Amino acid sequence: DSGVTQTPKHLITATGQRVTLRCSPRSGDLSVYWYQQSLDQGLQFLIQYYNGEERAKGNILERFSAQQFPDLHSELNLSSLELGDSALYFCASSPRADSSYNEQFFGPGTRLTVL
Amino acid sequence: QKEVEQDPGPLSVPEGAIVSLNCTYSNSAFQYFMWYRQYSRKGPELLMYTYSSGNKEDGRFTAQVDKSSKYISLFIRDSQPSDSATYLCASSRGGSGGSNYKLTFGKGTLLTVNP
Numbered sequence: 001d002s003g004v005t006q007t008p009k010h011l012i013t014a015t016g017q018r019v020t021l022r023c024s025p026r027s028g029d030l031s032v033y034w035y036q037q038s039l040d041q042g043l044q045f046l047i048q049y050y051n052g053e054e055r056a057k058g059n060i061l062e063r064f065s066a067q068q069f070p071d072l073h074s075e076l077n078l079s080s081l082e083l084g085d086s087a088l089y090f091c092a093s094s095p096r097a098d099s100s101y102n103e104q105f106f107g108p109g110t111r112l113t114v115l
Numbered sequence: 116q117k118e119v120e121q122d123p124g125p126l127s128v129p130e131g132a133i134v135s136l137n138c139t140y141s142n143s144a145f146q147y148f149m150w151y152r153q154y155s156r157k158g159p160e161l162l163m164y165t166y167s168s169g170n171k172e173d174g175r176f177t178a179q180v181d182k183s184s185k186y187i188s189l190f191i192r193d194s195q196p197s198d199s200a201t202y203l204c205a206s207s208r209g210g211s212g213g214s215n216y217k218l219t220f221g222k223g224t225l226l227t228v229n230p
Contacts, residue, residue, distance in 0.1 A: 043220040056216070094216065106159045
């Protein structure tokens with residue numbers, strides 16, 4: 001158990017809908033990262049937050065947005081869902097953002113199925 | 116061309132075999148190289164990380180990085196059925212700030228160790 005929690009574990013929804021995925025980082029970790037894992041693209045970085053502020057953006061679609069709250073939990077919002085958004089969504093956390101290397105601890109993921 | 120390329124396998128070996136998993140990368144700015152293990156329906160967990168070129172050993176696992184050829188390897192000695200999982204290589208630029216912590220993953224190699 002990495003200490004990172006994600007809810008829900010599974011989500012089934014229809015095209016055009018909007019969903020919110022939630023992540024609670026390990027106690028004391030200030031950085032949160034979101035990744036998407038699909039069969040064809042593999043695991044891809046979406047976005048990083050550090051202590052409430054956006055730090056880096058990756059291959060995140062404009063239909064997707066995220067935020068990190070004062071209690072450090074983070075939410076990933078996916079809207080106007082398409083079939084191709086079906087994937088595993090992972091959250092990871094790490095302690096800081098001011099050292100050369102930060103080990104990222106991954107949560108168990110949320111499996112999103114868009115029908 | 117993806118920044119990190121990994122032979123997807125799958126790879127099937129008998130128990131006790133030596134396993135070699137490999138990746139190549141194209142971004143010369145990458146300084147940190149990681150191997151993650153992902154069991155089915157679980158989040159990735161860090162096995163080892165290496166900074167720059169060189170070898171690192173941890174029990175039955177050895178990670179090698181050759182920056183001159185942009186080649187990353189993981190060797191597993193005396194492989195066990197419990198090693199059956201998907202192995203993901205990842206790289207990052209390292210250093211504080213911006214997107215230096217984002218991980219760029221290979222697509223993963225599915226390994227099965229048969230008793």
